[in-house]
Amino acid sequence: MGYIKKMLRVIFGRTMFAVVSLVIQILVLAAAFRFLTFYLAYFYGAVTLLSALVIIYILNKEDNPSFKMSWMIPVTAVPVFGTFFYMLAELQIMERFMEKKLISRMDETESYLEQNLKVSEQLSRVSRRNANLAHYIKKYGHYPAYGNTNAQYFPSGEAMFEAMKREMAAAKRFIFLEFFIIERGEMWDCILELLEAKSREGVEVRIMYDGMGSFTLLPHNYIKVLQEKGLMAKIFSPIRPVLSSYQNNRDHRKILVVDGHTAFTGGINLADEYINRKVRFGHWKDTGIMLKGDAVTSFTMMFLQMWNISEKEPEKYDKYLRDPEYFYPLELNMEGFVIPYGDSPFDTEAVGKEIYLDIINNARQYVHIMTPYLILDYEMVKSLTFAAKRGVDVSIILPHIPDKKYAFLLAKSHYGELIRSGVKIWEYTPGFMHAKVFTSDDTKAAVGTINLDFRSLYLHFECGTYLYRNEVIREVERDYQETLSLCKRISIEDIPNDPWYERFAGRALRLFAPLM
Structure with missing residues (x-):
């Protein structure tokens, strides 16, 4: 009886209502596209022209190159769906x-x-x-x-x-x-x-x-x-x-x-x-x-x-x-x-990301990071790897037991490039790492809500605290070192041990990384 009640709550609950509503909207759009196939030649020509204009607009927009690429692929590969979906995303009154x-x-x-x-x-x-x-x-x-x-x-x-x-x-x-x-x-x-x-x-x-x-x-x-x-x-x-x-x-x-x-x-x-x-x-x-x-x-x-x-x-x-x-x-x-600082998705400034980059780029001795996710754009990868190449101790602690499998696969897709450049990757073996912490050179630290992923850095409202020459920074670093003792360091030899399909999935998911 309890099982039936749970099933009924799922079937008639608001989550199911939201899912069904979205599915209906998608089916209506699909039906509209099918109807337009009767006028395929005219319609396809118009969409091709529209998609070309959209691509020109995307290329000239002040935006992160990774976001541009993520949009250009569906607009080019599937012009009808990709173009109209991009327009839906851009033209938002709310x-x-x-x-x-x-x-x-x-x-x-x-x-x-x-x-x-x-x-x-x-x-x-x-x-x-x-x-x-x-x-x-x-x-x-x-x-x-x-x-x-x-x-x-x-x-x-x-x-x-x-x-x-x-x-x-x-x-x-x-x-x-x-x-x-x-x-x-x-x-x-x-x-x-x-x-x-x-x-x-x-x-x-x-x-x-x-x-x-x-x-x-x-x-x-x-x-x-x-x-x-x-x-x-x-x-x-x-x-x-x-x-x-x-x-x-x-x-x-x-x-x-x-x-x-x-x-x-x-x-x-x-x-x-x-x-x-x-x-x-x-x-x-x-x-x-x-x-x-x-x-x-x-x-x-x-x-x-x-x-x-x-x-x-x-x-x-x-x-x-x-x-x-x-x-x-x-x-x-x-x-x-x-x-203290806040970050909004409605302006052109990724304040949280710029603070992280400033810490990395100006580090002299070390940059120590705790983050649950590692979904990086080109700029962040290059900053981390260049810091390691110039002799800075760049060390990142990630979860060993992830909460999202796809995010973990994406994070692992960066392991090889980072490790080969000298970045140290650790996994928190007791479980899940949810902290969002940067500390550097015993003089700087950032503690807040911002993950190293696209959603936190670009799409969400976030906040944090930047500390400089404050006594508490030593406490942050002490916690990092104590946490490190519970972690396993990932070596370049560990990467081939993952199943080939997981490695492939991680690389393929990079196409959609800005949405994750």
Whole structure:
């Protein structure tokens, strides 16, 4: 009986509805193309001309060459389908609307994100090169560099979860949560109970989660459930069963802000596998960071910018600035510089990627990376290999037990070229590596939500924290070395041991890498 109920939930659930709706749309398009075959000569000639114009447009567009190639292949090989599919992807009203709203919200918060001249002057004296990077992040990412900020690094989801609970329990004014995934279980149930208690105390609680990330994990009416508990809640970009490319642009950020003085980010979502209460792919390795101080303002505004994309009433941003009298109780010193940053798919700047490239290209001793995925474009491959060729210790830790088989095959397709150039590839043998961490030369680190794949670098809303000459960087590197002791190094001799069809599949999947 239980099995029948589960089957009925699948058959009549919203996932099945969405799939069926998409299939119907595809069949309608296929029927339309079949109808047009009666006028094949005229139609094919018109499509050929249109596809040629589309290819010219793609070649001249300011875009990543890998994306251009991924589109030119279907447009050339299958002109009818490829051309019309590309036009469908380009002409998206919802995407333009969302972009316009986000730009408006970023303009509204600009006055709260002005660069402190004393901080920028101090950074210039310490490192002109990093001052230039800070200038780039402020101009194109809209977020300034800060001093007067404490940072605490968490080498596991379990450690960050405990700190999150502690900080939320102490909240006096507001709690903001923005996460890609929320799933009911021990972790979320505990947080939800805490949020309900704080709401009863008069603390304002706002919760936002991504429509795709939690699509199959939460009931369709869950927002109403949260609102009935006295919490402000919304879904970012709810999934709709229509053929649309804007649904590619997911909110992959993980942000918790408490009272404007404390912020968390990292790879950790609000689900039990992230704290190893549920085993999915062996032991789940993740990381995060907590900021206390001036830099939290950027995460506060980052959250409010996204929240207000769908709001009509103006936001009172001043209300959510930290109390200037707040005392930062961490024991670590507050030296160094902290630059929170966000990344949007709606501009021409891949801020997260440029920060990673800057770390790689300016490394002198080492670049150490933890990432769940390795789906690289030409520029990233060349930066990694050139760094290794000039004697920099370039070392990357990846999962040994993957969550997505196709992504793992794609990652392995890069192993040969990277290893032959001197890049060290390691696999985390206890299970799944989900951390998104760069550290270099004991002076730089980046901790955030951005994977080394096309979706994170180009298509999603992401966030992270760049650290320079901050005490916590040594903690990040220490965690890397401790994690390395649990890893297996992949040698060039290991690659031929994989089945030939897996190696072929990995190379073939590169055609579609920008979509993964």
